[in-house]
Amino acid sequence: MSLADDRSPAPRAAPVWRIVFWRELRDHWVGGKALVMILIYTLLLGIYAYLFASNSELQLLPLKEVVLEIVKAAVFVGLFICLIVGADTVSGERERATLEGLLLTPTSRRQIILGKFLSALSLWPATLMIAIPYWVVLSKGDPVLRAALLWGPVVGTLLAPAFAGIGMLASIWSNSNKPSMLVSIGLYLLMILPSEYSGLATTTVGAQSTGLSDLFQLVNPLGASSRLLHESIMADAPASQLWLWMTSPILLPAVVLAVLFVYAGPSLQLEVGMRRLRVRPT
Amino acid sequence: MTYSETTPRRTEVLVAEGLQKSYGPRMALRGLSFVLKAGRLLGFLGPNGAGKTTSIRILTTIMEPDAGHFSVDGISHEYPDQIRRRIGVLPESFGLPKQMTGIEYLTYFGQLYGRTASDARAVGMELLEEVGLKQRARSLVSTYSHGMRQRIGIARALVNDPVVVFLDEPTIGLDPRGQQELLGLVQQIAEERSAGVILCSHLLPEVESVCDDVVIMSSGECVASGTVADVIGRTEQNMMRIRVPPESLEDAQRELGTIASVRQVLPASGMPGWLRVELDEAAAADPFVNNRVLDTLLRAEIPVLSFEPEGGRLQDVFLQLTAGGIK
Numbered sequence: 001m002s003l004a005d006d007r008s009p010a011p012r013a014a015p016v017w018r019i020v021f022w023r024e025l026r027d028h029w030v031g032g033k034a035l036v037m038i039l040i041y042t043l044l045l046g047i048y049a050y051l052f053a054s055n056s057e058l059q060l061l062p063l064k065e066v067v068l069e070i071v072k073a074a075v076f077v078g079l080f081i082c083l084i085v086g087a088d089t090v091s092g093e094r095e096r097a098t099l100e101g102l103l104l105t106p107t108s109r110r111q112i113i114l115g116k117f118l119s120a121l122s123l124w125p126a127t128l129m130i131a132i133p134y135w136v137v138l139s140k141g142d143p144v145l146r147a148a149l150l151w152g153p154v155v156g157t158l159l160a161p162a163f164a165g166i167g168m169l170a171s172i173w174s175n176s177n178k179p180s181m182l183v184s185i186g187l188y189l190l191m192i193l194p195s196e197y198s199g200l201a202t203t204t205v206g207a208q209s210t211g212l213s214d215l216f217q218l219v220n221p222l223g224a225s226s227r228l229l230h231e232s233i234m235a236d237a238p239a240s241q242l243w244l245w246m247t248s249p250i251l252l253p254a255v256v257l258a259v260l261f262v263y264a265g266p267s268l269q270l271e272v273g274m275r276r277l278r279v280r281p282t
Numbered sequence: 283m284t285y286s287e288t289t290p291r292r293t294e295v296l297v298a299e300g301l302q303k304s305y306g307p308r309m310a311l312r313g314l315s316f317v318l319k320a321g322r323l324l325g326f327l328g329p330n331g332a333g334k335t336t337s338i339r340i341l342t343t344i345m346e347p348d349a350g351h352f353s354v355d356g357i358s359h360e361y362p363d364q365i366r367r368r369i370g371v372l373p374e375s376f377g378l379p380k381q382m383t384g385i386e387y388l389t390y391f392g393q394l395y396g397r398t399a400s401d402a403r404a405v406g407m408e409l410l411e412e413v414g415l416k417q418r419a420r421s422l423v424s425t426y427s428h429g430m431r432q433r434i435g436i437a438r439a440l441v442n443d444p445v446v447v448f449l450d451e452p453t454i455g456l457d458p459r460g461q462q463e464l465l466g467l468v469q470q471i472a473e474e475r476s477a478g479v480i481l482c483s484h485l486l487p488e489v490e491s492v493c494d495d496v497v498i499m500s501s502g503e504c505v506a507s508g509t510v511a512d513v514i515g516r517t518e519q520n521m522m523r524i525r526v527p528p529e530s531l532e533d534a535q536r537e538l539g540t541i542a543s544v545r546q547v548l549p550a551s552g553m554p555g556w557l558r559v560e561l562d563e564a565a566a567a568d569p570f571v572n573n574r575v576l577d578t579l580l581r582a583e584i585p586v587l588s589f590e591p592e593g594g595r596l597q598d599v600f601l602q603l604t605a606g607g608i609k
Contacts, residue, residue: 023382100371
C-alpha cells in the first residue's frame with residue numbers, strides 16, 4: 001500500500017437526509033404514485049391545451065388569456081400533486097408499517113423529514129418541465145411567453161415547498177392516509193375555490209373589484225398567485241407592482257417550513273398522540 | 283470489524299427497574315424490573331393485553347416510561363439515540379418496501395446506522411448469508427415468502443451488531459418447520475454474537491426449549507422472572523394428567539381414587555380421554571408418588587397412553603400465573 005493510500009481519508013457515511021431522499025425518490029418514481037400522477041398531469045394538460053386550440057368558442061379568447069389559463073392550470077395542478085405526495089409520506093409509512101423501522105435507527109427525525117420533503121418536492125420541477133412546451137405552443141410566438149416563463153415558475157417554486165409541507169404536516173399528524181388526504185385536499189379546496197372565484201371576478205368585472213375582495217385575495221396564497229399571474233400576463237405589470245401579490249406566496253412556505261422543521265418533524269412519533277421523548281444532551 | 287470485537291461488553295446488557303406506563307386512567311405497566319445478560323435468551327411472555335408491547339416499545343425507545351429507569355449496555359434511557367445504536371428490533375408487524383431487493387434493503391438500513399454504502403453492502407451480504415437468504419439477495423423483498431420476510435427482518439435487526447436484540451413474535455404465521463428453523467437462528471444469534479435476546483412469543487413449549495430466562499407478565503405486572511427452571515420450579519406441582527383409552531376411563535378413575543394420597547380424580551376439561559389427578563400437599567413433596575400412581579394403573583391392567591405431571595412445564599406455570607389476567 002502506498003503512502004498516498006495511507007493518507008487518503010476514510011470514506012464517510014452519507015448524511016441521513018440524502019439516504020432517505022434517494023430511497024424515497026426511487027419509491028416515488030419507480031412503480032410509485034409519482035409516475036402515475038405525472039402521466040395523469042400530462043394527459044390533463046394535453047386535453048386542456050387541445051380544447052383551447054380546437055374549440056371554436058375558446059378560440060375567440062384573447063391569446064393572453066389562453067396563456068394565463070394554461071399557466072394557472074399547470075402551476076395549480078402541479079402544487080396539488082406535491083400536496084398529495086406530501087400527504088402520504090408519514091401516514092403512508094404508518095399504514096404500511098415501515099415507519100417503526102425508520103424511527104428505531106439512531107437518526108435525526110429532522111433529517112428523515114428533510115429527505116422525505118425533498119423527494120416530495122421533486123415532482124414540482126418534473127411538472128414544470130412538462131408544462132413549458134404547452135405554454136410555448138399556445139403562446140404562438142407572442143411576447144406574453146416571456147411573462148409566462150418568468151412568473152409561472154416563480155409562483156410555483158415559491159408555493160411547491162409550502163404545499164408539499166402542508167401535505168407532510170397533515171401526514172405527520174394522521175395515523176393513516178385517509179385523514180391526511182382529506183385534510184390536505186380540504187385545505188387545497190379552501191384556497192383554490194375562492195381564488196378561482198376571485199380570478200373570475202377580476203377577469204369579468206375588472207375595475208369593480210372591491211377592497212374587501214382584494215384583501216381576501218391578498219391573504220389567500222393561491223388567490224394572490226392567481227392575481228399575480230393575471231397582472232403579469234394579462235396586464236404586463238412590471239415587477240415593482242407585483243410585490244404586494246407575492247406577500248402570501250412568500251409567507252406561506254416560510255410558516256409551513258418553520259412548523260415542519262422546527263416543531264412537527266423533530267417530534268415525529270410512531271403513533272399520533274405519543275408523548276415526545278425527552279432527550280438529554282449527549 | 284464488529285462492535286463485539288472492539289468493545290468489551292457488560293455482562294448485564296439490559297437492566298430495567300420499576301418501569302411504569304399508563305394510558306389515561308389505565309395502568310398498562312406497573313413496575314417492570316428485570317435483568318438481561320449478554321449471550322442469554324430471555325422469553326418475554328404474557329397473555330394479550332399484559333403489557334408486553336408497551337414494555338418493548340419503552341425498552342426500544344419508541345415510547346417514554348412514566349416512571350422507572352432502564353439502561354442498555356450501561357446507557358441510560360435518557361439517551362435514546364445512543365441506545366438505538368446498541369439495539370436491534372424486529373417488531374411484531376413490520377412492512378417491507380415494494381421496490382427494494384434484499385441487499386438494497388439491508389444496505390439502506392446499514393447506511394442509516396452510519397455505515398458507508400460499500401460497508402453497509404458488505405455487512406448486508408454477510409447477514410443475508412447468516413439468515414439463509416444469500417441466494418435471494420437480488421430478489422425484490424415483495425416477492426419473499428412470510429418466513430423469508432421474518433428472516434430479513436431479523437437480518438435488519440442485526441445490521442448495527444446490536445448488544446440487545448428484541449424479537450416480537452418472530453415465529454407468528456410460520457409452519458412448524460419454519461418456527462423450528464427460526465428459533466434455531468435466534469439461539470445462534472445469542473450464542474455467536476454474545477447478544478442478549480428478548481423473545482416475545484406465544485409458543486410456550488418452544489420458549490421453554492430455547493430460552494435461558496423468562497419474564498411472565500400479567501395485567502401490566504411482572505408475575506415471574508428468572509431462569510426457566512427456577513420459574514417452573516416455583517409453581518404448584520401437586521397435579522398430574524393421565525391419558526387412558528376412553529373405555530377404561532371409569533375404571534382408571536375408580537382405581538386412582540383408592541390411592542391414599544390422591545385427593546380427587548376428574549376428567550380433564552377440554553382434553554377428552556385425559557384424567558386430572560389432584561394430590562394432597564404431603565404427596566406433592568414425595569418423589570415416588572408418580573410411581574405409585576402408575577403402579578396402581580398397571581396392576582389394574584389399564585393401558586397408560588400418556589402421563590405428565592402438571593406444573594412441570596412452562597405452559598402450566600404460564601396458565602397458573604396469568605389466570606384472571608387474560609383479556
